Amino acid sequence: MLSTLDLIQVAKMFLRCRFLSVLLVAVTVVSFLAHAQAPKIVQGTLTVPGSAPFHLSATVSDGTDATIEMFWVRPDKWRRRIVSNEFAQTVIVNGGKVYEHESDSYFPVGLEVLASAMVDPGPLLGEYKPGGILWTKANGASKESGVTCFDDKLKMCMQHAWGLTETVGVPGKMVEFTKYQPFHGKRIARKIVYTISVGDFFTGEVTGLDDLKDLDETHFAIPTPTPRDQQLVTATMPEPELRSLAVEAPPIIWPQALDGSETGQASFYLALDPTGKVRDVLPVKTCNERTNDSAIRQIKSWTFRPALKDGFPVQAEGILNFDVNTRAWGPAKTLSDAEMRQMASNVVDPTVPAGEYPPGTVYKLWVAVDIDGGVLEKIAAGGPPKLFGPCDAALRQWHFRPIMENGQPRPYRGLVEFDIP
Numbered sequence: 001m002l003s004t005l006d007l008i009q010v011a012k013m014f015l016r017c018r019f020l021s022v023l024l025v026a027v028t029v030v031s032f033l034a035h036a037q038a039p040k041i042v043q044g045t046l047t048v049p050g051s052a053p054f055h056l057s058a059t060v061s062d063g064t065d066a067t068i069e070m071f072w073v074r075p076d077k078w079r080r081r082i083v084s085n086e087f088a089q090t091v092i093v094n095g096g097k098v099y100e101h102e103s104d105s106y107f108p109v110g111l112e113v114l115a116s117a118m119v120d121p122g123p124l125l126g127e128y129k130p131g132g133i134l135w136t137k138a139n140g141a142s143k144e145s146g147v148t149c150f151d152d153k154l155k156m157c158m159q160h161a162w163g164l165t166e167t168v169g170v171p172g173k174m175v176e177f178t179k180y181q182p183f184h185g186k187r188i189a190r191k192i193v194y195t196i197s198v199g200d201f202f203t204g205e206v207t208g209l210d211d212l213k214d215l216d217e218t219h220f221a222i223p224t225p226t227p228r229d230q231q232l233v234t235a236t237m238p239e240p241e242l243r244s245l246a247v248e249a250p251p252i253i254w255p256q257a258l259d260g261s262e263t264g265q266a267s268f269y270l271a272l273d274p275t276g277k278v279r280d281v282l283p284v285k286t287c288n289e290r291t292n293d294s295a296i297r298q299i300k301s302w303t304f305r306p307a308l309k310d311g312f313p314v315q316a317e318g319i320l321n322f323d324v325n326t327r328a329w330g331p332a333k334t335l336s337d338a339e340m341r342q343m344a345s346n347v348v349d350p351t352v353p354a355g356e357y358p359p360g361t362v363y364k365l366w367v368a369v370d371i372d373g374g375v376l377e378k379i380a381a382g383g384p385p386k387l388f389g390p391c392d393a394a395l396r397q398w399h400f401r402p403i404m405e406n407g408q409p410r411p412y413r414g415l416v417e418f419d420i421p
Contacts, residue, residue, distance in 0.1 A: 039125040040138040041166045043177045044186030046119040049075055052184040053212035060084070060114055060204045068115055068204075071212060071219050079219050082115060084108075089232075092222055100226040106273035107232055107315060109172070109280055110194045114204040117175055117192050124168055124175055127236065133169025142166050162191060171319045172269025172284050183209055196282055232274070234315040235307060242270065242318040245304045252295050255370045256413040257326045258379045260288040266322045268299060274313035276304040287324050290377055294370050294411075295322070329371075330403055335414030340367065343412075344398045350390035350418055361420040363387040365395065371409040373400045381415060391418050 046054055053073045060066040066084030076096075082089045088103040116123055128134065135141035135148050142148045146160040148167070165178035166189075177189035192204040243249070264287020271280040281296045283289070299320070307316035341347060350363075363383030368376040378395065380388055395416065402409035 039128040039134055039136075039168065041121055041125070041136045041168065041177060042138075042164065042180060042187050043117070043121045043166065043189050044183070045122060046183070046186070046188065047072060047075060047078075048120075053215070054183070055208070055210050055212045056119065056206060057208040058114075058118055058204055058206045060111060060202050062201055062203050064108065064111055064202055066111055068118070070119065072119070073212065073215065073220070077220055080115070082111065084111060087111060092220060094220045094222050097222045097225045098231065099222045099224065100231050102232055104273075105232065105275065105315075106271070106277075106279045107234060109269070109271050109282065109317065110196060110202040112234065113173055113175060113194050114192055114202060117177070117194075118189075118204060118206060121168070121177070124170060124173065127170040127173070128168060129170070132171070133167055133174065135167040137164060137166060171267070172282060172317070181209075229312045232315060233309060233312070234317060235309045237307065237316050237318040239319055239321060242307075242316060242320065245272070245276065245307055245316065246302060247276075247305055248303045250298075250302075252298050252322055253329045253371050253409075253411065254291055254324055254326050255294045255376045255411040256330055256368050257288050257290040258366050258368050258377055258413060260290055261324075262288075262326045264288065264324050266291065266295065266324050268295065268320050268322075270299065270318060270320050272304055272307060272316040274306055274315055276306045278302060278304065284319060288326060290368075291324060291326060294376060297372070330405070330410035330412045334366075335412055337415055337417040340400075340414040340416050343369070343403070344400050346397055346399045348394050348397050350387070350394040350420070352387070352390050352420055354421065357384060357387070357420045361387075363391050363418045363420060365391060365416045365418075366413065367395065367416050368413040369400045369402065369411060371402050371411050373402050373409075375400065376411070383418075383420075387418070387420065394418070 056068070056070045058068040060068065064084045064086060066082060068080070068082050070078065070080040072078040077094055079092045087108055089107070090099070090101045092099040113124070135150055137144070141150065142165055144164050146163045146165060147157055148160065148165055149157040160178055162179035164180055165176060167174065167176045174195040176193040176195070179191035180187045180189050188206065188209060190206040193201055194204070195201040266286035267284040269280070269282040269284050270278065273279050278300050281299045283292045283296070286292055306313040308314065335343070361384065364381035366379045366381045368378070370376045375395070378392065403412050404410065
């Protein structure tokens, strides 16, 4: 088991990068998962018939700054209020009547996942398929001590500060349950982390979970029932069904990444609002992370018709898979310094103190330019290492234009050389 804090942090990043790492795709197929019969975690369900009425309050941080409050009596009598800097929702269920009001027609994926997982992990577990992540107490991957081991052969383990920590990973959703505390014979995670991509995640904290002792009926009063066609419903769709909704979906023009795999596969989690507008494109896994931003921008420009369920428009979500080829578009050869400068405007030189470097010093950078003319990435190609900063600062002021082929923009890569006075 890794014992130092630094190695623990490395392991934790290794854990959260699961969907974006080719290595971890293989790691998930471990011996202790081979014998798992069905997904099972310690996290209890608060909202099944017969459960104790409760009042829950929670916060969600790291990007959305939301508050969640729920009063629950029974499955057909409850109220939930969510408020964030991008979305607000009030839902009241009382008998056969439903009142629902949203500030927007799109329920952000991370907020939706956390609000559900806090009280019922069932929907998440229902999406689990072999090959996903299931590091739980039930299959022996997670211990009460807080140790989680996610490579059976290499014994890659980490120690969590809040004790038992369980992780469930399904396409587009990776959720970590920890800081378990008891409530009416169940154990409920007070800390839930939803990972979007590397270093990008939402953290849900249950700040209060108490018995609902004083039943205030005004909490459950239905002002005016909301018609079914005005309620916000989410439907997860298989890829063929999701793609069939596309009206305009041009092929992805993969940028000419400088490093990493040139070919392979990529998967993105797509979310459409009830009008068919693309609202979120989240990386799931990819052969080359450098291509993600470009692919996401292009997918967001696609147009879709609304998805229907039972004849009503719904929020549609699902996985899109792609074949990646970072050499399929644009010139096959790298451009020279002269050619790169012809494609650039606002060309400035780096600012370097006079006499700091000997005459004839040259610093070189490999540069990849995307179809919108933006610099995708840059890599040092030669010269004194300390010159990277000044040369990078100068290059950031350059403006490139894409190469045009048959009237269409294409990516390219080339060498930029700076002569240091």
